[in-house]
Amino acid sequence: MYAYDRHDRMFVHARVEQFRDQAARRLKGELSEDEFKPLRLQNGLYLQLHAYMLRVAIPYGTLDARQMRQLALIARRHDRGFGHFTTRQNIQFNWIKLEEAADALHLLAEVDMHAIQTSGNCIRNVTADAWAGVAPDEIEDPRIWSEIIRQWSTNHPEFSFLPRKFKIAVTGSPADRAAVKVHDIGLRMHRNAAGETGFEVIVGGGLGRTPIIGTTLKDWLPKRDLLSYLEATLRVYNRYGRRDNIYKARIKILVHELGPEKMRDEVEVEFQTIRDGALALPAETIAEIAAHFAPPRYAKQPGFAPAHETLRRTSPGYRRWVETNVVPHREPGYAIVHFSLKPEGGVPGDATAEQMEAVADLAEKHSLGEIRVTHTQNLVLPHVAVEDLPAVWRAAEAVGFATPNLDLVTDIIACPGLDYCSLANARSIPVAQRITRRFADLGRVHEIGPLSIKISGCINACGHHHIGAIGILGVDKQGEEFYQITLGGNAGPEARLGDLLGPAVSADRVVDTVEAVVEAYLAIRAPGEDFLATYARLGLAPFKERAYAPR
Amino acid sequence: MPLVRDGKAVADGWTTVADDAALPADAPVIVSFARWRAERAVLEQRNAPLGLGLKNTDAVEEVGPEIHRFGLVALNFPKFSDGRAYSQARLLRERYGFKGDLRATGQVLPDQLIHMLRAGFDSFDTADARVLQQWSKSVAAYHAFYQPIGRLRPTLDNLRREEARPAAAD
Ligand code: SF4
Numbered sequence: 260m261y262a263y264d265r266h267d268r269m270f271v272h273a274r275v276e277q278f279r280d281q282a283a284r285r286l287k288g289e290l291s292e293d294e295f296k297p298l299r300l301q302n303g304l305y306l307q308l309h310a311y312m313l314r315v316a317i318p319y320g321t322l323d324a325r326q327m328r329q330l331a332l333i334a335r336r337h338d339r340g341f342g343h344f345t346t347r348q349n350i351q352f353n354w355i356k357l358e359e360a361a362d363a364l365h366l367l368a369e370v371d372m373h374a375i376q377t378s379g380n381c382i383r384n385v386t387a388d389a390w391a392g393v394a395p396d397e398i399e400d401p402r403i404w405s406e407i408i409r410q411w412s413t414n415h416p417e418f419s420f421l422p423r424k425f426k427i428a429v430t431g432s433p434a435d436r437a438a439v440k441v442h443d444i445g446l447r448m449h450r451n452a453a454g455e456t457g458f459e460v461i462v463g464g465g466l467g468r469t470p471i472i473g474t475t476l477k478d479w480l481p482k483r484d485l486l487s488y489l490e491a492t493l494r495v496y497n498r499y500g501r502r503d504n505i506y507k508a509r510i511k512i513l514v515h516e517l518g519p520e521k522m523r524d525e526v527e528v529e530f531q532t533i534r535d536g537a538l539a540l541p542a543e544t545i546a547e548i549a550a551h552f553a554p555p556r557y558a559k560q561p562g563f564a565p566a567h568e569t570l571r572r573t574s575p576g577y578r579r580w581v582e583t584n585v586v587p588h589r590e591p592g593y594a595i596v597h598f599s600l601k602p603e604g605g606v607p608g609d610a611t612a613e614q615m616e617a618v619a620d621l622a623e624k625h626s627l628g629e630i631r632v633t634h635t636q637n638l639v640l641p642h643v644a645v646e647d648l649p650a651v652w653r654a655a656e657a658v659g660f661a662t663p664n665l666d667l668v669t670d671i672i673a674c675p676g677l678d679y680c681s682l683a684n685a686r687s688i689p690v691a692q693r694i695t696r697r698f699a700d701l702g703r704v705h706e707i708g709p710l711s712i713k714i715s716g717c718i719n720a721c722g723h724h725h726i727g728a729i730g731i732l733g734v735d736k737q738g739e740e741f742y743q744i745t746l747g748g749n750a751g752p753e754a755r756l757g758d759l760l761g762p763a764v765s766a767d768r769v770v771d772t773v774e775a776v777v778e779a780y781l782a783i784r785a786p787g788e789d790f791l792a793t794y795a796r797l798g799l800a801p802f803k804e805r806a807y808a809p810r
Numbered sequence: 811m812p813l814v815r816d817g818k819a820v821a822d823g824w825t826t827v828a829d830d831a832a833l834p835a836d837a838p839v840i841v842s843f844a845r846w847r848a849e850r851a852v853l854e855q856r857n858a859p860l861g862l863g864l865k866n867t868d869a870v871e872e873v874g875p876e877i878h879r880f881g882l883v884a885l886n887f888p889k890f891s892d893g894r895a896y897s898q899a900r901l902l903r904e905r906y907g908f909k910g911d912l913r914a915t916g917q918v919l920p921d922q923l924i925h926m927l928r929a930g931f932d933s934f935d936t937a938d939a940r941v942l943q944q945w946s947k948s949v950a951a952y953h954a955f956y957q958p959i960g961r962l963r964p965t966l967d968n969l970r971r972e973e974a975r976p977a978a979a980d
Contacts, residue, residue, distance in 0.1 A: 266966040269953055277951045281921060289940070290921075297891055298921055380891070410956040410966075416928035417900050417960070420893025490959075497897050532905070537958040544967070 260321055260629065261406045261551045263371040271368040274375060274414075278302045279361035286357065301381055301419070303374025304360055308681045311355040313337075313363055314377040319387035319405035319429070320348035320632040322372075324619040327630055329370040331615035337363045342615065344600060344608040346672055346723060347426070348386050348632040349377055353679055375413055380421045382412035382493070387429045388436040389633040392552060393641045395589045398448045399456050401431035403549045404485065407540070411486050418493050422500035423508035425493070426465075433752065438634060440464045440473045440754040441726060443510045444492065451479050458485060462492060462522070463514030466720035470756045471511045474519045476526060482545060484530070486538040491529035495522070555627045555642065560592025564646035576663075579701065580652055583663040585643075594645050596626075598638040598660035599670065603695045605659075606688050607673045608636035617658040625651050635672055635711075637665065668710045668777065669695045672723055676716030676733060677740070683716035685733025685740035685766070690714055693770045698777075707777060710790045713748070726750040728790050729773060730757040742769040746776065746802055747794045761803055772806050779805035813913075815933040817945040822935070824861050824882060840884055843868045854879075863915075866894035874906035883908060884935070887916035896929045900960060903930035920944035924951060928960040 263271075278298070285295040299305075303314040315330070322330075330350055334342045337359050338352040345351055355363060367373055377384050385408045387401040388394065408427055412418070418425075428437040429446045439445025445461035458480045464473025480488050492510075499517075501507045514522045570577045584597040598618065600608050610618075618638055622630045625647045626640035633639060638660070643651055655661035664670045671694060674680065676687030691714055698704055713727030717734075724730030730745035742764055745757030764772045779802045784793045794802070813822040826840040833839055833856070840861035846853060853860060861882035862873065870877075877883065883902060885895040895914070902908040911933055914926050918936040920943070926934070927949065934941055954966045 264970065266954060266969055270956075270966065273952045280947065294890070294919055294921070413956050414952070415957060416925045416955075417896040418893070419925055420891050420896070420922075494897050498894055502892060502894075 260323060261318075261402070261548070268368070268371065270413075271371070271373045271375075272365075274302070274373060275361060275364045275368050278364060282357060282361055297379050297420070299357075299360075300379030301376055302360075302364065303377040304355065304357070305378050306681070307353065307675075307679050309679070310353065311357055311360065312679070313352045313355045313360060313374060314345070315350045315352070315367060315372065315374045316377050316384040317348050317350060317372075317632050318409050319385055319391065319402050320389050320634070321391070321402060322630050322632070324622040324628045324630065326370045326372055327615050327619040327622065329366055329372070331612040331619070333363050333366050334612040334615065336366075341609055341611045343606070343675070344610065344632050344636050344638070346634050346636060346674075346721065347377075347384060348389070348634055349384060350632070351675075353675075378424075380423050380425075381419050382415065382421075382425045382427065385409055385412070385427045385429065386437055386442075386634060388432060389631045389639050390436060390586075390595055390641070391431060391631075392554065393588050393590070393593075393595055394432055394434075394436075395587055396434055397432045397589070398450060399431045400549070400552050401429040401437070401446075401448070402552050403545070404431075404446065404458075404482075405429050406548055406551070407485065407545070408489065411489070411538070418497055421493070421497055422502045423505070423510075425496070425510065427489075435750070435752045435754075436634075438723075438726065438750040438754070440752075441466055441470075441723075441750065442473065444489065445473055446485075449479055455481070457481050460488060460492075462526075463509075463511040463519075464754075465509055465511045466723055466725050467509065468506060468718040468720075469509075469511065470720065470725040471515065472754050472756065473511075474514055474522075476519070476523045483540045483542070484534050486540060487534045487536065488526070488530050490538055491533060492526050494529055495525045499525075554590075555629075557590050557593060557642070558644070560644055560646065562592075564592070564644075564648075566650075567645050567648050570649045570652075577649065577652055579705070580661055580663040581648060583667070583705070584661070584665045585648065588642070590642075592645055594643050594648060596640040596643045596648070596651055596655075597633070597665045598640070598655055599662040599664055600637050600660065601664060601670050601691075601695065602659050602662045603669070603699045604692050605695065607671050607691050610638075614658045614660065617654065618660070621651060621654050635666075635670060637670070663701065664704060666709045666711065667704050668707050668712060669698050669704055671695065671712045671714065672727070673714040674716050674722035676714070676722075680716060680721075682719060683733060684718075684735040685716050685742065687714045687716040687722055687731075687733060690731060690742070690766075690769055694773060697770050697774055707781065708789050710777070710780075711750075712773065723750070724748070725756045726754065727757060728794070729776060731769065731773070734763050736763065740766045742766070744769075744772060744776070744806070746799060747791065749791055758799055760799065761807055775806045775808070776802050812937055813933055813935055814941050814945070817942070817949070819942060820933075824859075826861075826863060826884070838881065840882060843873065846873070861911075864898060866892065866898065868898075870898050870901045870906070874902065877902055877906045877908045878910075880908075880910055882911040882913060884913040884915050885931070887914060887918060887922075890917040890919045890922055896925065899926070899929040899931055903961075904959070920948055923948040924962075928955070928962045930961055 460477040461473035631639035673691040677683035715722035748757030838859040859881035
């Protein structure tokens with residue numbers, strides 16, 4: 260993990276004190292709300308329906324046990340004892356008082372964390388593959404590049420008042436586990452013909468009311484040029500991005516209006532001018548950052564894990580959990596363990612302070628102290644010895660994080676929706692809860708196989724509904740909550756946006772409709788075919804027919 | 811307008827002249843980009859210092875190569891949340907080597923001072939008393955920044971390397 264030194268620490272503490280002063284001036288009336296708003300947003304403080312929400316950066320989804328315990332402490336001291344992990348690998352606290360915000364930020368700074376640029380029209384917290392450094396298929400660790408980007412983008416003197424927010428995601432694997440095609444900039448590592456690693460730069464993807472899959476501006480960018488190319492892209496955006504209409508202000512609209520060719524040329528000209536400037540990355544700088552992410556010293560594991568093998572034979576529940584929530588690790592004898600934050604009837608992504616502490620304990624005992632947050636709102640222990648899996652499973656069961664549903668129908672992504680969010684048209688969380696109750700039978704869940712359901716409470720698409728195999732979007736119909744359903748969305752390398760199933764359905768009907776779609780799939784799938792494959796083969800019609808059939 | 815520079819209120823020796831107003835003789839004036847283009851021959855003949863006022867949509871590329879002709883460039887923030895002039899400032903300073911006075915006009919607020927100084931601004935045309943009040947606090951807020959760009963170095967990295975040097979010599 261990246262370890263702060265005294266200078267990083269002085270920096271985050273300075274930021275806390277700067278904000279403490281700004282908040283105090285706001286409370287005294289010396290700053291207007293209009294003047295204060297971007298300052299608080301860039302420190303993670305967002306005004307919601309009932310209170311301030313604090314969005315804490317978990318850079319590229321990596322944190323350690325000590326940091327997780329501190330999040331639990333913040334949940335207890337400044338919230339109502341829980342936090343909410345988000346699709347951007349952040350954690351949000353929903354009940355923050357402005358008077359206490361700087362104290363909460365100070366608690367973060369004590370453990371080398373911050374909430375810098377988690378909101379506002381600036382470069383946001385960078386996200387990455389949650390399996391970084393441990394995935395067997397990885398070309399190079401994306402955390403190195405994410406950290407380099409974090410540093411470059413923090414308090415950037417030119418890009419702190421962009422036309423709109425700006426999100427960057429990095430994946431170091433051919434399998435895209437960071438949804439890089441639906442970010443303002445997505446970076447994907449490739450090897451060129453000479454065997455060197457570099458970046459494909461994908462620009463102008465995004466969801467929201469104008470969902471667009473990003474355009475590749477550069478097939479292969481040398482690593483030394485990463486920051487120069489990002490700076491060039493951001494400069495073109497800062498200068499020419501639209502500022503007259505908030506809904507047309509994202510970079511995707513600029514790419515669309517200029518056209519990909521013109522955009523590529525504009526960025527290229529700027530890039531060529533600055534590429535040998537101060538941002539060119541010397542090999543030694545890269546090596547210094549990379550050293551922070553060197554693989555840990557793994558204890559050598561025996562070839563046979565008796566406790567694990569025995570339990571696998573005797574406990575179907577354990578076997579199912581291992582098959583679903585545990586994936587292979589690049590180090591022999593180790594595994595990547597997922598804790599599902601999607602129990603039946605639960606709020607997707609929520610964790611109580613006690614649960615956070617339990618995860619911290621487990622990470623310390625079984626995962627070299629490390630934890631990850633996925634963009635699907637689950638937690639990961641990235642380095643678990645196979646022989647420790649039974650112990651981890653029992654502990655996860657005890658705190659309610661062992662639901663064996665990773666990537667299955669109940670592993671739902673949902674935005675906060677009308678329960679918290681002032682922009683919402685409809686509730687998201689209760690819909691997710693009802694769906695998980697409807698699909699409570701684990702046998703049936705496993706029979707259905709991989710299927711992502713994603714729910715947003717409004718067109719802003721924080722729940723990523725466009726890229727759900729089943730997407731659910733809350734809409735307002737004469738003051739009533741209705742839901743539009745889309746099918747066939749996908750976030751991976753073959754990213755595509757879902758297609759509208761048909762007329763929106765009422766809150767009463769939404770779960771039945773989802774179930775009808777799933778039943779349709781089960782009825783028409785070919786052997787071994789997952790939901791998206793069936794959808795690709797047969798299209799919308801057979802689903803539509805069954806979904807709207809009177810029951 | 812009151813002017814702030816280096817944390818002090820200073821007298822403004824420049825006059826901003828509207829495009830259709832007559833130019834005062836022998837006084838430093840700031841003219842718009844449009845006027846500069848239209849009346850360049852006349853403006854070049856003047857003996858008094860010449861300043862250029864740019865809108866945040868004006869292309870600095872067009873004037874960059876001859877920016878040394880101006881003693882002052884004024885860049886505008888129509889709203890403090892419109893950050894286009896930060897790019898213009900960095901381009902003028904870092905690409906075109908502008909050495910004169912770079913002035914921020916429009917909605918200049920105390921909490922953006924640090925960004926503006928780093929981007930290359932040195933004077934601030936603002937009636938907002940808070941800019942002066944907050945000046946020292948704003949400027950001293952951070953001991954260093956991450957980026958090796960703009961002004962007000964050092965960077966965190968520079969500091970680390972300096973600290974590492976004596977140790978390495980042992
Ligand atoms: S999608 Fe809409 S309702 Fe949901 S969190 Fe985002 S803005 Fe709020």
